[in-house]
Amino acid sequence: MKEREQVSIVKNVENVEESLRLCLARIGGMESVVKKGDKVLIKPNCLAACAENTGATTSPELVGLVAKMCFESGADSVTVAESSNWGVDTMTAFRVCGYEEAAKEYGFELKDLKQGTFREVEIDGAVLKKVRIPSVILDADVFINMPVLKTHDMTTITIGIKNSSVGISADDDKQTCLHHIGTFQPLPAELACRGSFLDYSMVDINSAYLCNLTIVDALVGQQGLGAPLSGKPVNARMILAGKSRAAVDAAGCKLIGYEPEDIPHLVFAHERGMGPIDIKEIDTFGFDLEENCLHFEPSFVPEIEEIDDKLTVVYGKGCKACLATINYAIMRHREQLKELEIPVTVFIGRVPHYKPDNSKRLYLHYGNCAGQSLYGGCFVPGCPPRSRRQFLQAIGGMEFYDPDENFVLTR
Ligand code: SF4
Numbered sequence: 001m002k003e004r005e006q007v008s009i010v011k012n013v014e015n016v017e018e019s020l021r022l023c024l025a026r027i028g029g030m031e032s033v034v035k036k037g038d039k040v041l042i043k044p045n046c047l048a049a050c051a052e053n054t055g056a057t058t059s060p061e062l063v064g065l066v067a068k069m070c071f072e073s074g075a076d077s078v079t080v081a082e083s084s085n086w087g088v089d090t091m092t093a094f095r096v097c098g099y100e101e102a103a104k105e106y107g108f109e110l111k112d113l114k115q116g117t118f119r120e121v122e123i124d125g126a127v128l129k130k131v132r133i134p135s136v137i138l139d140a141d142v143f144i145n146m147p148v149l150k151t152h153d154m155t156t157i158t159i160g161i162k163n164s165s166v167g168i169s170a171d172d173d174k175q176t177c178l179h180h181i182g183t184f185q186p187l188p189a190e191l192a193c194r195g196s197f198l199d200y201s202m203v204d205i206n207s208a209y210l211c212n213l214t215i216v217d218a219l220v221g222q223q224g225l226g227a228p229l230s231g232k233p234v235n236a237r238m239i240l241a242g243k244s245r246a247a248v249d250a251a252g253c254k255l256i257g258y259e260p261e262d263i264p265h266l267v268f269a270h271e272r273g274m275g276p277i278d279i280k281e282i283d284t285f286g287f288d289l290e291e292n293c294l295h296f297e298p299s300f301v302p303e304i305e306e307i308d309d310k311l312t313v314v315y316g317k318g319c320k321a322c323l324a325t326i327n328y329a330i331m332r333h334r335e336q337l338k339e340l341e342i343p344v345t346v347f348i349g350r351v352p353h354y355k356p357d358n359s360k361r362l363y364l365h366y367g368n369c370a371g372q373s374l375y376g377g378c379f380v381p382g383c384p385p386r387s388r389r390q391f392l393q394a395i396g397g398m399e400f401y402d403p404d405e406n407f408v409l410t411r
Contacts, residue, residue, distance in 0.1 A: 005243075005275050005276050005281065005282050006027050006242055007240060007244075007251040007283070008026040008241050008242065008285055009023070009238060009239070009251065009255070010023045011287075011292060012237055013237040013238060017065050019239055020069070023215075023241045024069070026285050027241060027243065030066075030070060031073045033142060033213045034070045034074065034142050035073070035141075036074030037076045038070075038075050038141040039075070039076055039077050039079070039139065039142070040141065040143075041079050041081055041137055041140035041143050042063060042067065042079070042108070042144045043082065043137075043167065044057070044080060044146045045146070045148045045163050046058065046090070046094055047082075047088070047167070047228070047229065048229055049095075049096035049097070050230075052097060052098065052219075052220065054233055055148065055150065055220040055223075055231070055232075055233035056150075056228060056230070058147065059217050059220075062239070063106075064105055064106035067080070070144075071107065075142075078108040078109070079108065079110075079140070080099065080103065081110075081111040081112075081116075081134065081137070082094065082111075082112070082167065083112070083114050083167060084114075085174075085386075086171050086174045086383065087386045089112075090112035094112075113137075116135060117134070118132040118135065118170060119132070119133060119135050119138055123204060123207050123208050125200070125204030126191060126200040126203070127200040127201050127204060128177070128200075131204060131205050132169070132170060132173055133208050137209055142213075143209065143211050144211075144215065145160045145245070146214075146216075147160045147167075147217070148163075148216070148221060149216055149256060149296075150223070150227050150296075151224065151227045151228070151231065151297065151299040152299055153227070153321075154196070154198060154320050154321065155263070155265060156262075156263055156299075157258055158228050159252040160216065160248055160249050160252075161245055161246070161269055162202055164205075164211055164245075165178075165204075166178055166202065166205075168205070176383075177201060194264060195267075196264070196319070198265075199264040199268060200265075203265055206245060206274065213241065213242075214241065214242055214243075214245060215239065215240070215241045216239065216240040216252055217239070218236045219236065220233050220235055221234040221236050221294070223298075224297035225297075230328070231299055238255075240252055245275055246266060246269040246270050247275040247276050247281075250276065250277035250278075250279065251282055251284060251289060254279050254289040255289050255292065255294055256295070257293050260277040261277065304323070307330070307338055308338050310340045310343045311340065311344050311345075312343075313326060313346045313348065315348050316348065316369070318348060318367070319349075321383075321384040322349065322366055322369070324384075325385065325388055332388070333392070333397070333400045340395065340396075342362050343360070343361050343362070344361070344362045344363075344364055346364045346391075347364065347370040348367060348369070350370070354375070356375055356377065362395060364391075364394055366380050366391065367380065367383060368381060368383040380394050388401075389401055
C-alpha cells in the first residue's frame with residue numbers, strides 16, 4: 001500500500017520551542033532535512049512592515065527557533081530571505097517585524113532577495129517556460145518554506161505555494177508576470193476554464209526548485225476582508241509541518257475550512273507531482289482537520305456600488321488586486337466618502353479612456369492597467385498601487401485616513 005504523505009500539526013501552542021520540536025519530531029526531525037555543512041535558506045512571509053501579531057507575517061521567534069534547530073543539525077549557515085510586496089522595502093519590513101533582533105539572537109543572516117542576483121531557469125510550465133529564481137535559493141543545499149496561514153482575495157488561500165512563488169520574485173516579475181501579463185495574455189480556453197494565470201504561474205515557479213520542508217506559522221493567522229495584508233488576525237496557536245508542498249497546503253486549506261480540490265493552484269501542484277491534496281491520502285498523525293476546523297472568513301471582494309453619486313467605480317479587465325484595495329477603502333470610509341466635495345470616478349483595470357464630460361468630477365485612473373488617461377485626470381501608478389492611503393491621497397481625502405489597528409505601516 002502506498003505510504004501516505006505526512007503532515008504534522010500541533011495545536012494549543014504555548015511554549016513555541018517545545019511545540020515546534022514535537023511537530024518536527026513526528027516527521028523525522030530537523031536532522032532528516034539538514035546535514036552537516038549545509039547552507040540553509042529559510043523563506044518566511046514578511047510581505048510588508050506588519051508586526052507578527054497582525055497575522056500577516058511569519059513570527060521571527062518561530063523562524064529563529066527553526067534556524068537554531070538547523071544549526072543543531074550541523075548547518076554551516078542559515079539565511080532568512082524575503083522579497084516583500086511590490087514597492088515595499090524588504091529590510092524595513094524585516095526591521096518592523098522584529099527580524100533584526102531575531103537574527104542577532106539566533107545567528108542567521110538576513111537577505112533582501114530584490115537586491116540579489118537572479119538566474120533564469122528553463123521549465124516546462126503550464127504558462128511560463130522560463131523563470132527567474134534568486135541565486136541564493138538555487139545555491140542553497142536546503143530550502144525551508146515558512147508561510148503564514150491566511151486567506152487571500154485572489155487565490156482564496158495563501159500558504160506555502162504562494163509564499164515560495166510570488167514571495168521570491170523580483171518586483172518587476174511580481175508586476176509583469178504575476179499580475180499584469182496574467183491579466184492580459186489570454187490563456188488558452190482549456191487552461192482558462194480551470195484557473196487564472198496567477199494560479200498556474202505560482203505552480204510553475206515552484207517547479208523550478210526544490211523545497212525540502214514547509215513549516216506553517218499558524219500561531220496567528222489572518223482572515224477576512226483585507227487578508228492577506230490587513231485582514232483580521234486569528235490567534236490559532238498552531239504549527240504545521242511537512243515535506244510535501246502540496247500536502248501541507250492541502251492540510252492547511254482544510255484546516256481553515258476550504259476544500260483543497262476547489263483551489264486551482266493546489267490542484268495544479270498535485271498534478272505537477274508536488275504531493276497529494278486529497279485529505280484521505282495525507283497522514284496527520286490522528287489530528288482531525290474537520291473537528292479542529294478554524295473556519296476562516298474569506299477575503300472576499302464584493303461588488304462595488306456607487307456611493308450617492310460621490311464615488312463611481314468603473315472596473316475593466318484586470319485582476320482583483322486593485323479592486324480589493326478600492327473596495328477595502330470604501331468599506332472603511334463609506335460614510336466619509338459620501339461627504340466628498342468633488343465627486344470621483346475611479347477607473348480600475350483596462351478601460352476605454354473616456355473623455356471627461358464633467359469638469360466638476362475627478363477622474364482617477366488607479367493602477368497600471370488603467371494607465372495614465374489620455375485626457376488628463378489623476379493617475380496612481382503601481383501593479384497594484386501600494387495602499388489605500390495612496391487612493392485617499394489622490395482624491396484629496398487624507399483626513400479620512402487612519403492606520404489599521406494592530407497594523408504597523410511605516411511608509
Ligand atoms: S494594475 Fe491592478 S488590476 Fe492591473 S494587473 Fe496590476 S494589480 Fe491587477
